Amino acid sequence: MIPSTIEPLLSVSDLAKSYGANEILKGVNFSIKAGEVKAILGASGSGKSTMLRLIALLERADRGEIVLAGRRLGVDDRRGKETAASERQLAYQRRDVGMVFQQFNLFPHMDALHNVALALTVVQNVRRREALEAAAEMLNRVGLGNRSHKYPRELSGGQQQRVAIARALVLNPSVLLFDEPTSALDVELVGEVLKVMESLAAEGMTMIVVTHEIGFAKRVADEVLMFDRGSIIEQADPETFFGSPAHERTRSFLSHVR
Amino acid sequence: MNFDFSIFWNALTSLNYVNGAVLAILLAVLAMALGIVLGFLIALARISGKRWLVTLSSVYVGVFRGLPTLLILLLAWNAAPQLIPALRSDAYSPFVAALISLTLVQAAYMAEIIRSALLSVDAGQPLAARALGLTPVQTMIRVVIPQAIRIAIPPTGSELINTIKYTSLASVISLRELLTTAQSGVSTTFRYAEFYAAAAIYYLAIVTIVTVVQAQLERKLLWTSKDVPSAPRPEPGTVTLDLKGTKA
Numbered sequence: 157m158i159p160s161t162i163e164p165l166l167s168v169s170d171l172a173k174s175y176g177a178n179e180i181l182k183g184v185n186f187s188i189k190a191g192e193v194k195a196i197l198g199a200s201g202s203g204k205s206t207m208l209r210l211i212a213l214l215e216r217a218d219r220g221e222i223v224l225a226g227r228r229l230g231v232d233d234r235r236g237k238e239t240a241a242s243e244r245q246l247a248y249q250r251r252d253v254g255m256v257f258q259q260f261n262l263f264p265h266m267d268a269l270h271n272v273a274l275a276l277t278v279v280q281n282v283r284r285r286e287a288l289e290a291a292a293e294m295l296n297r298v299g300l301g302n303r304s305h306k307y308p309r310e311l312s313g314g315q316q317q318r319v320a321i322a323r324a325l326v327l328n329p330s331v332l333l334f335d336e337p338t339s340a341l342d343v344e345l346v347g348e349v350l351k352v353m354e355s356l357a358a359e360g361m362t363m364i365v366v367t368h369e370i371g372f373a374k375r376v377a378d379e380v381l382m383f384d385r386g387s388i389i390e391q392a393d394p395e396t397f398f399g400s401p402a403h404e405r406t407r408s409f410l411s412h413v414r
Numbered sequence: 415m416n417f418d419f420s421i422f423w424n425a426l427t428s429l430n431y432v433n434g435a436v437l438a439i440l441l442a443v444l445a446m447a448l449g450i451v452l453g454f455l456i457a458l459a460r461i462s463g464k465r466w467l468v469t470l471s472s473v474y475v476g477v478f479r480g481l482p483t484l485l486i487l488l489l490a491w492n493a494a495p496q497l498i499p500a501l502r503s504d505a506y507s508p509f510v511a512a513l514i515s516l517t518l519v520q521a522a523y524m525a526e527i528i529r530s531a532l533l534s535v536d537a538g539q540p541l542a543a544r545a546l547g548l549t550p551v552q553t554m555i556r557v558v559i560p561q562a563i564r565i566a567i568p569p570t571g572s573e574l575i576n577t578i579k580y581t582s583l584a585s586v587i588s589l590r591e592l593l594t595t596a597q598s599g600v601s602t603t604f605r606y607a608e609f610y611a612a613a614a615i616y617y618l619a620i621v622t623i624v625t626v627v628q629a630q631l632e633r634k635l636l637w638t639s640k641d642v643p644s645a646p647r648p649e650p651g652t653v654t655l656d657l658k659g660t661k662a
Contacts, residue, residue, distance in 0.1 A: 212545050247549040254545075261542035265560045265637050275546035278556060307637045320542075327546065 163226075165190040165362055166211070166331050171220035173206055180206045182386035183220065188331070191360045195373035195394075198383030199409065204366045207383075208333045211364070212255040213246045224252055225330060251279065254324030254332040258340050260316040262308040268295060268319045269304040272326050280327065294322040298352050314345030318352055325356070332356070334365040370413055374398055382406045421605050425596075425612035434595035435616045437509070441584065441591065442577040445513055449520030449577075450570070456525035457532060471525065478522035483515070484583050490515040491587035512584040516577060523573055531566035532558060564635045571628035575621050582617075592616050 164187035173181040181203040188194050196204045209215045211222055213230055222229040229249050231238040241249065262271050272291035276282040282290070295304045298318040308316055317337055324332060334353065338346040350372050357363060357376045367373060373380050373394060380397040382390040382405070390403045401407050425431060459471035478486070491511040495501040535558050543553040582593040592613045599609035 214541060214544060243550050247544065247547050247552075250545060250547045255542075257538060257542060257545075259538050261536075261538035263539065263542070263557055263561075265564070265635075267639060274556060275548065278552050279547040305639050307639055310638060323546070 162189060164188060165192075165225060166364075167221075167223050168207070168211065169221045169223075171207065171210060171222065172218045173203075173210060173215065174218055180386055181210070181217075184386075184388055186381060186388060186391065188362060188364060190330075190362050192378045193357045193361075193363045193365065193376050195377035195380045196364065196366045196383060197368070197370075197373065197380060197409065197413075198366075202383040203386040204383040205335050208255070208335050208364065208366060211331075212253050212333055213250050214255070216240065229253075247279075251327065252330045254327060254329035256317070256320050256324055256332065256334045256337050258336040260308070260313070260320045260340070262316050262319055262323070264308050267305045267307050268300060268311065268322075271308070271319055272323045275323070275327055290326055291322070294326045295319070297325075298322045299348075312345060313341045314348045317341065317349045321349075321352055321356075325361075331362045331364065334363065334367070336366050336368070338367070338369060368413055370398070370410070382409065384409075417607055417611075418605065421603070422608040422611055425599055425609050426615060430590075430595045430599075431592065431612060431616060434590060434592040434613075435620065437589070438578060438581040438591045438616075439620060441509065441512055441516065441581045441589075442574065445516035445520050446524075446570075446574050446577050448513075448517040449524050449573075450528075452517065452521035453524030454528050456521060457528035460525065460529050461532060475522045475525055478519050479526075483519050483580050484586065486515045486519060487512060487583055487587055508584065508587045508589040511587055512581070512589050516580060516584075519580070520573060520577055523576075524570070527566050527569045527573065528562065531562035534565055535561045564632075564637075567628065567631055567635070571624060574624055578620055578624070579617065 167187035169185050170183045171181060171185075172179070172183045180201075184203070184207060186194070196207075198204045206215070210217045211229075213222075216230065228238070230241055230246065232241045232245055262268075263274065266274065269288060269291050272294055273284075273287040276287035276290060277284055292301065292304055295301050298321055300315060300318055300322070303311060303315060303319075306315075308319070311319065321337075337353070338349050341349065346369070350369060353363070353365070353372070354376050365372070365377070377394050380392060380394050381388050382397075382401075382403065384405050390397065390401060390406045392402075397406070398410065401410060456471045456474055459467040460475075462468065491508065494511075495506065539557050539561065540553050543557040544550075548556065581589075581591050584591055585594040585597060588594065596609040596613040599612075600606055603609075
């Protein structure tokens with residue numbers, strides 16, 4: 157196992173974001189060590205998805221810092237002083253952060269294999285043949301080796317989400333973000349996706365998971381964070397968090413989810 | 415009924431008509447191809463969010479959709495050389511004038527089709543592409559445009575058919591396309607029905623071919639695996655996991 161004394165892999169400090177007059181994220185701080193899994197709970201609109209999008213560099217923060225493996229993301233510090241990174245630089249920095257979306261967002265015009273292989277060839281300049289081999293192997297790992305030539309519309313929601321996980325995983329990101337990965341799935345398909353995620357966690361993948369799956373958070377997370385109105389109001393190991401939540405808001409939230 | 419089939423048949427099979435049809439197809443296809451390129455740039459300008467680009471492109475679309483195509487042809491052929499002496503040369507043929515006119519008009523229509531096709535691609539698509547590290551240009555080329563093409567094909571097919579019919583307007587600037595060919599047959603024999611009918615057959619044949627090609631293109635872009643045309647939904651559950659990659 158990775159010793160717990162090492163530097164955090166990813167840390168976020170005073171991260172804030174507003175849409176117009178609406179402050180969605182009010183200066184959030186937290187960090188995650190390599191190999192850790194953090195589960196994030198909270199009502200919709202509490203800022204948890206926004207935080208993931210900021211970390212994935214899909215939107216620009218109003219203030220605050222995101223530091224991944226000692227490097228500040230979202231800024232260009234090549235000329236000695238820090239300025240906002242260009243879209244091209246952001247694209248480059250996004251290589252280290254994988255993202256899995258609630259709606260899967262697979263590319264409908266490509267089969268599963270090419271969905272997974274696309275960024276390998278286009279972003280990482282891997283040769284086409286090797287990229288397809290790596291993609292096939294990754295589909296095997298999520299249990300979809302026999303579905304690699306199916307198009308997204310021919311796959312179930314659970315299968316689509318597993319392809320989406322393979323698509324993020326094949327780029328070998330140092331941290332993987334999940335934005336409510338099972339919320340758009342029929343109940344009977346949730347299990348197969350959670351199973352894949354649990355296996356990833358067991359293999360030591362660093363993951364931040366926004367979820368309503370309490371069971372998953374209990375079994376897999378090293379720490380559970382409670383978001384409420386743009387702030388983290390509670391942060392504890394699963395046993396403490398679910399056993400004796402300190403905050404009244406957490407207690408009422410949990411009573412509604414369970 | 416006074417319809418002389420031998421005149422009709424001679425016209426239909428004459429080299430003049432074949433040449434006229436080839437010229438019409440060439441003009442329409444070239445005007446559409448150039449119109450799509452120009453229209454794509456105008457569409458990008460319209461959705462760029464930059465104020466002056468939006469204004470400029472909106473004015474372009476307004477002008478070239480607003481003016482009658484016949485007027486644009488006359489402006490290009492008669493008025494432009496009056497204003498620009500360089501256009502009085504022989505190189506500025508009726509074909510070139512017609513090509514420029516139809517391209518400018520089709521660019522305006524295609525800009526609207528392409529703009530709405532680009533906007534109708536789900537916002538999650540470019541988001542996912544960016545999350546994978548694709549640059550804005552790569553996102554456009556690999557993810558957004560292929561999906562927009564599928565949406566744009568049916569209205570583009572209609573526009574191509576319209577363009578083929580618009581080429582007949584170029585008869586007013588003495589381009590020897592199909593209608594001019596028919597007119598010259600009429601003017602020497604006064605057999606209206608036979609010569610016009612022959613032209614009608616050509617137009618219908620061309621448009622039928624376009625329709626068939628369009629249908630095949632649409633079938634190609636169904637985005638399903640070829641062995642399963644009906645695409646049954648897979649059974650949920652029954653998943654074997656091999657996360658350690660031992661079987662691979």
